[in-house]
Amino acid sequence: MANRLRSSAGCSHMKVTDSERDPGALIDAFCDQVWLQDGLAATSLESYRRDLVSWARWLDHDAGKHLLSAARNDVEAFLAAQFRAKAKASSINRRLSSVRRFYRLHVMQGSIVADPTLRVKSPKLPRRLPKNL
Helix, strand or coil: CHHHCCCCCCCCCCCCCHHHCCHHHHHHHHHHHHHHHHCCCHHHHHHHHHHHHHHHHHHHHHHCCCHHHCCHHHHHHHHHHHHHCCCCHHHHHHHHHHHHHHHHHHHHHCCCCCCCCCCCCCCCCCCCCCCCC
């Protein structure tokens, strides 16, 4: 899987065929689509890619599932694993945002019927102290 997780953005289409079901191809197609829609900077695309690769690897290794067969409980278990790994809430929210956008696009494209992130709550960010303290 690791050798299929990188490509340049801007030339794929989002419709998923049988030959594009490997996680790397799905992530590449998603990044291409986001780049075409929003014209994001390379660093933003790399963040999306990194977040989705992390999710795909966790899903494959820990849940034994493919990207397009994830369920809500898988997303919640991934977030819990991130907390156990001492990730910051802001980083977890960013990863969840990437995963949400990935599945929202696949629902719109008809690749999946239901969005597994739909009712997943974002982690609460810690309150910051006022700057004058």
